Amino acid sequence: MSEMVKISVNNVQIEALENSLLIDVLINKDINIPHFCYHQALGKDGNCRMCMVEIEGQKRPQISCNTLVKNDMIVRTVGEKIEKVRRDILELELLNHPIDCPTCDQAGECKLQDYYMQSGFYESRINVELKNNEKKRIDLGSNVMLDQERCVLCTRCTRFCSDITKTNELVVLNRTDHSVIGTFPGMPLNNPYAMNVVDLCPVGALTSKDFRFKQRVWFLESFNAICNLCSKGCNIIVDHRKEKYKDDQVFRFRPRRNDEVNGHFICDEGRLSYKLQNENRFLDIKSNLEINTLDTAMSQIYDLIQHNSKILFLLGPNLSYEEMYNIKNVSKILNANISGYVPTYIDESFKDDFLRTNDKSSNQASFKELGISQDKNSFTYFLNYSTLLIILDNNYFDTNIHKLKNKKVISFFAHKCPSITQSDISIPIASFHEKSGTYINSLGIKQKVVSKMKKNTPSYSINSIIESLKTIIEKGTL
Numbered sequence: 001m002s003e004m005v006k007i008s009v010n011n012v013q014i015e016a017l018e019n020s021l022l023i024d025v026l027i028n029k030d031i032n033i034p035h036f037c038y039h040q041a042l043g044k045d046g047n048c049r050m051c052m053v054e055i056e057g058q059k060r061p062q063i064s065c066n067t068l069v070k071n072d073m074i075v076r077t078v079g080e081k082i083e084k085v086r087r088d089i090l091e092l093e094l095l096n097h098p099i100d101c102p103t104c105d106q107a108g109e110c111k112l113q114d115y116y117m118q119s120g121f122y123e124s125r126i127n128v129e130l131k132n133n134e135k136k137r138i139d140l141g142s143n144v145m146l147d148q149e150r151c152v153l154c155t156r157c158t159r160f161c162s163d164i165t166k167t168n169e170l171v172v173l174n175r176t177d178h179s180v181i182g183t184f185p186g187m188p189l190n191n192p193y194a195m196n197v198v199d200l201c202p203v204g205a206l207t208s209k210d211f212r213f214k215q216r217v218w219f220l221e222s223f224n225a226i227c228n229l230c231s232k233g234c235n236i237i238v239d240h241r242k243e244k245y246k247d248d249q250v251f252r253f254r255p256r257r258n259d260e261v262n263g264h265f266i267c268d269e270g271r272l273s274y275k276l277q278n279e280n281r282f283l284d285i286k287s288n289l290e291i292n293t294l295d296t297a298m299s300q301i302y303d304l305i306q307h308n309s310k311i312l313f314l315l316g317p318n319l320s321y322e323e324m325y326n327i328k329n330v331s332k333i334l335n336a337n338i339s340g341y342v343p344t345y346i347d348e349s350f351k352d353d354f355l356r357t358n359d360k361s362s363n364q365a366s367f368k369e370l371g372i373s374q375d376k377n378s379f380t381y382f383l384n385y386s387t388l389l390i391i392l393d394n395n396y397f398d399t400n401i402h403k404l405k406n407k408k409v410i411s412f413f414a415h416k417c418p419s420i421t422q423s424d425i426s427i428p429i430a431s432f433h434e435k436s437g438t439y440i441n442s443l444g445i446k447q448k449v450v451s452k453m454k455k456n457t458p459s460y461s462i463n464s465i466i467e468s469l470k471t472i473i474e475k476g477t478l
């Protein structure tokens with residue numbers, strides 16, 4: 001068993017696990033250590049030499065991604081000598097690199113650009129005319145574009161395809177300074193996790209066809225969230241932007257590391273599900289009144305509740321734990337039935353043995369935690385019995401269009417759907433990434449999301465609507 005030992009890094013004493021990789025210690029302690037080929041999900045390859053450090057007692061600088069921590073080790077990542085070594089390696093990396101930063105989609109989050117700026121290596125000794133030119137726009141498949149000139153040959157992308165997805169689509173072709181990344185003829189990049197190579201690529205060689213040229217990354221704002229496309233609840237970063245006179249819009253999802261849930265990666269379908277957030281939004285209150293405000297709609301809702309004692313609340317599986325909890329409380333006050341019946345979210349073909357689950361929703365586990373029945377028979381019984389149905393973000397009736405005859409229907413949706421046309425009153429609500437809340441994933445892990453999106457057009461919060469409904473009911477008057 002390894003034990004904790006003391007080492008010195010840049011004259012600061014730190015504790016580290018004996019025999020662990022020095023680069024991991026530096027990364028985990030937020031000590032700047034430039035590196036291209038090492039990645040905590042892929043391990044070491046030792047090809048880029050950027051992670052050099054000075055170690056007292058060693059004649060030459062060593063790569064920290066292949067150095068094991070020993071007791072009393074004295075390490076330097078800064079200083080004239082080691083910085084000169086790093087600058088020389090960087091110069092080698094830049095020999096054939098194109099002058100693309102102004103037009104490159106990776107600018108602002110490119111490691112090569114960052115290290116170049118850090119090194120203060122501002123003047124090139126290479127004539128642009130002498131650089132090797134390679135292909136600049138290769139469609140690899142699976143939404144990934146390759147620019148061979150920008151590649152630093154770190155092989156993170158090829159190792160992802162060989163070690164993680166085991167699909168082996170990407171390879172290094174040719175030799176010496178003509179080496180490039182490519183695919184075998186007739187074998188495009190084609191696996192459900194392929195777009196992770198875009199995040200792994202430390203430079204602008206691999207970019208997302210979907211995101212390219214849509215936004216400069218420094219205009220985007222970000223917050224931590226989870227993907228709601230399946231019950232794994234992969235951790236993501238939501239990159240969004242509110243442009244003048246427009247609603248806040250999501251531009252991309254990126255994976256966020258969580259070793260208990262998704263490790264470093266997410267699937268492509270989940271990644272691209274950000275589009276569902278923006279598309280087909282339901283934005284205007286629908287009712288049979290001439291003036292549709294939240295107040296008039298609330299008074300109509302209260303009227304329907306007063307005149308119907310047989311009420312069924314039907315909840316969707318993407319509601320947060322807090323929303324479900326509040327709705328359950330109101331249903332108790334009203335002596336109403338409540339159900340979380342959601343057969344339409346199960347898709348066996350989506351499931352795989354890596355991350356994806358067959359449940360294409362984010363929070364069915366909260367139904368169990370809150371004791372909300374998902375049983376088909378009791379749902380059918382409650383439905384037949386009820387005269388007023390209140391649907392909250394559950395799309396069951398989209399595929400069962402004729403079942404709502406002879407009932408009054410109130411619904412709450414973020415996106416347009418057939419259930420809205422079958423409703424007497426429908427209220428637009430915040431979409432999944434516009435609201436904060438807690439979700440329980442398929443592993444039973446509770447995950448809290450705090451949204452930072454700001455919108456112009458109204459999309460109401462279920463929690464505040466339920467809260468005002470509760471107040472109205474308790475007061476017994478409007």
Ligand code: SF4
Nearest residue numbers: 151152154155157201
């Ligand atoms: S394309 Fe990117 S990830 Fe792949 S080897 Fe080149 S620099 Fe590395």
Ligand code: SF4
Nearest residue numbers: 227229230234267270
């Ligand atoms: S595995 Fe599921 S939760 Fe994870 S990114 Fe894919 S769809 Fe989203």
Ligand code: FES
Nearest residue numbers: 038048049051065
């Ligand atoms: S990160 Fe260590 S050699 Fe590349």
